[in-house]
Every structure is written in structure tokens, then in C-alpha cells.
Amino acid sequence: MAVVAEGLRKQYGDKMALDGFDLTVAEGTVCGLLGPNGAGKTTAVRILATLLRPDGGRARVAGLDLGTDAAAVRARIGLVGQQTAVDEVLSGWQNLVMFGRLHHLGAARARARAAELLDRFGLAEAGRKPVKQYSGGMRRRLDLAAGMILAPAVLYLDEPTTGLDPRARNEVWSAVRALVAEGTTVLLTTQYLDEADQLAGQISVIDHGRVIAEGTPEQLKSRIGGDQLELVLHEESDLPAAAEVVRRVSGAAVEVDRDGRRVSAPVRDRVAALTDVVRALAERGVPVQDIALRRPTLDEVFLELTGSGVAA
Template identity: 70%
Template sequence: MTSFAVVAEGLRKRYGDTNALDGFDLAVPEGAVCGLLGPNGAGKTTAIRVLATLLRADAGRAVVAGLDVAAEPAQVRYRIGLAGQQSAVDEILTGRENLEMWGRLYHLDAATARRRAEELLEQFGLTEASGKRVKHYSGGMRRRLDLAASFILAPRVLFLDEPTTGLDPRNRNEVWRAVRALAEFGSTVLMTTQYLFEADQLADRIAVLDAGRVIAEGTPERLKSMIGGDQLDLVLREAADLDAAARVMAGVAGAEPAADADTRRLTAPVRDRIGALTEIMHELQRRGIAVEDVALRRPTLDEVFLSLTAEKVTP
């Protein structure tokens, strides 16, 4: 039987006339990295705040690390780490002093807090700046320090709310490595992100939110398969051939391809990837339609996200 580190059942939270959470259900297995995706206002941050005991739900039930969030919030806090969208570091203290302070707040003895601070400073590339006051840090450095603080205890459950916003690619990769290492040691990670490629890189499971509830859930590969499996992209030499080539692709793929006249590109979902590619290319060649580029690829999470939430978007 799978053990779950995070369970939410029917969570509801209302702000005035707005339902931030409207029957939010989620189950995250122990040791998994789960990505929480959704458009702005979907309820991602509200869900994190409820699960991390920062906000009380109006209805429903939540269990984190085996403890009821509403009934045992203090015990839950001791077992979790949290990095929210707003930095929680002290600008007056140095980077090292911030991490040592967090260690002491988690009841580590002084020597252990110092050792853990040094490990995290090195892990997040902050050793050289560790003696500087945080008010002199760049935005990216503050974010890395904030994330390091959430790793102090190697928590059983780590909540990350858009953890790499504002970080450059190198620093983002450092955060990814730290998250993977934490998961390998058995911690469970629940993260929100606006970068869908980040969820694709990190998450074992993904839950897509819209209007305060989960509308799709599964592994990245399962979600990608929901919109038709593999995609075939063709770039034609002549834009005048788009209509004829589209008819060929539709006949083989069984679906009308998406066409972009500016780039002379046609895209269609295919199930028998090699067979469809061979048949389409043979027919285009027979008709004298020249192809400049061809590619078979899996759908991206961006395409999954847009497909799942398209009907909610108004022009």
C-alpha cells in the first residue's frame, strides 16, 4: 500500500466572492516530487499555505507527514520546510548568520547549526558572500539563501512556491540538484511553478489546478499522452503547398494539422510515429511537395497546460 506524505480532501477556501479552493483533492506519495501547475488565480499558493499551516481552510481535511494540519499545526511545522514567494531572510544579518539562526530556531545545537549552515552555503554557491549582510545581496542570492533556509532540517515534506523565479539558468540548476538530492534521501516535495519545463524536469507527478480544484493528475508522460501522443512537425519549402500537405497529413494522421503560414509549419498528432512519418513523406514526395525539415516529438507540458485550461481562458 502506498503511503502518502500529503493528503488533501475537499479543501475549500473563500475570499469574499472568490473561491480560491473549491474542493481541492490531492495525494502525494512519500518521497515523490509533485508539481502543482495552473493559471494565475487557480489556487496554487492558497493550497500551499493551507497545507503548510499558514492558512486555515473553510472546509475539508488535510494531512501532512501523517498529522492533521488543523488539529496539530505545531507538530506539522516541525516536520516541513517552506520557501514561499516572498523571501523570509533577515537583511541585517549575514548569510551565514541567517542560516545559523534558522538552525537554532529548529532546536539544533550551536555546533550542528554552524555545520549545517556551512554545508548549505556551499551547496547553494553562497560561501564567498556568507559574511556579507543580506541587504547587499542581489535578488537571486536572496532567493538562494531563502531556499537554503528551507533545507535546514532535510524536512520530511518540503513546500516550494515558485522556487526559481528570478534565478538565472545556472542558479536554477543548483536548486534543481538540491531538490533531487532531497528527494533521493526520502523527503517529499510539493512545488508550484510557472515554468512548465521545470516541472517536466523535476516532478514525478503533476497536478493541474483550475478554479480551485485539480482537473488533471498523473506523471508528466501520462499527461502528455492525453493530447494525442507523438507530434509530427513538417516545415515546407513553399507556403503555397500548405493546403495540399495538410490534406495528406490529415488523411494519414486522422486529425486536421495545425498550420502556421509564416513559418510554413504543419503539426499533427500521430500514433504510429514511424509508420505515419514514412507514409506522409512518401505521399508528399509523390506529389512533388518539398519538405525542408521534419521532426517527431512528444507534446510539451506547455501544450498539455494550454489544452487543459483553454476553455477557461477568455480573449
């Protein structure tokens, strides 16, 4: 395992930031760490990055014990924070060379590594331009490149796409996927739950200092009812008949929205349910404006688990 945390505890005065935090992340995967404000995400990442000592518990990162091998752990990890760490006056190449030198690489090796990373992150053509001329997505990719100077086994990403437009976010996502394909393990904290859905094979939800749920995105979504059948009618007067059909087919409680002329209910066999509802409505002469099957979103899962709509 790339990251193993067992019973981590951290207290600030009267506040228990971590209260028995457990986490296991397999090598070469992306783990999304989600939780509301004050849940303990930042504290957990700081401990796992050796920036903070826990009050209790233990952890291993890249096979090394945080308590006894902190210096060795730091040589195996990378950390990309919320704010860009690159110098806007310097070029992308100069920034990476500077980071290489700060990591004690020789001058020749730092220059070679900078060239390798610029090419890997699609920045080779812009490498000699000042960073102030880069787009938001380019700057964030340069940040990721800086975090990869020593080719870390584990990379911590804290809100990597905050403030980026959709195109720039996709650029960063592609860069993260490329890193993972090459064997890097990523621990991701993000306020965008669709980002965790896109990137993470495993998600751990933290609240009040401990993990309250974990699994793949699909496993977490299945916890709140699986697929949802939704249909929109042309006429409000057809709502009772449509609700009866959906209730009979789904065998579940039906939600009726009169203002939106909408009927919805959770279903187990998505294809069979859709087919049966369409056939039954046609037999009863109930016209439908729209019908669809929808999976729960991670936003809904998050709200169900934590009672909060904020994952920042």
C-alpha cells in the same frame, strides 16, 4: 503518503477559494501544483503549511493530522516563499546559524547544521561572504538551505526561480533534485511550466478551487493528442500535396499554415508516421525544408485544461 488532502474548503466572503480540493503526494517525490491566478494554489499551500485553517475537509502531512497535530506538522515541514528570506548584510553561514537558533537548535548544533547545509548546497566557499555579494542563484540556494534547517519531511516551494536567469534556475533545480534524492517530498508551485516538466513526477492542475486534472507530465500531454508531426516546405504551391500525404498517413485533421508553408497533424506511431511521410513526399517529388516530431508542451496542456495562459 507524504501529503493527503480530502475535500478541503475555504471561503473568503462570497468567494470560494477551495471547493473540495483533493491532493495526494507520495513520499520522496516532487508534485507540481499548477493553476491560473485565483485558482486556489496559495490557499491550499497555506492550509497544508498550517498557516490557515480550512472551513471543511481534512488533510494529513507527514503522517500527521492538520486539525489535531498542527504543531507537530510544523516541526516536519519547510516553506520557501517567493521572496528571499535571508539577511543581505549577514553572511550565508550567519544566516543559517540564525535560522537554526530560531528553530530552537542549540548554539553548537546550529553552527554544525549551517556548515552541513552550506556544503550540501555548494555554498561552502561563499559561506563567510555577505549575502549581498551572492548571485541570484546562490541566494535562492541559501533560501532552500534555510528551509532545510530541520531536515523537513515535506518542503513547500512557492515560485522558487522567479526572476532568475537560466543558469541560476539550473542551479536551483539541481539543489531540489538533490533534496528529493535524499527523501524530501516537495510540493512546488511555479509560473514556469517547463520547470514543472523538469522537476515534477506528478502534476495537479487546480482551477476554481479544485483539482481538474492530475498525472505525470507525459500523461497530461497525451490528453491533447500526443506527438505532432510538423513539416515546412520550400514552396507554397506544394502545400496541397503535402497536406494530402500527411492526412493519409496520420488519419487525422491536418493544419495548414500558408504564411509559414507549414503542415502539421497529430500522429500515434511517431517513427512509422515520420518514415511514411518522408517516403511518400519523396515519391511525389515534394521537397521539404524541415520535418520534425514535437511533443505537446505543458503550456499547451495548461491552456487546454484551464483556458488560461497564465499559471502564476
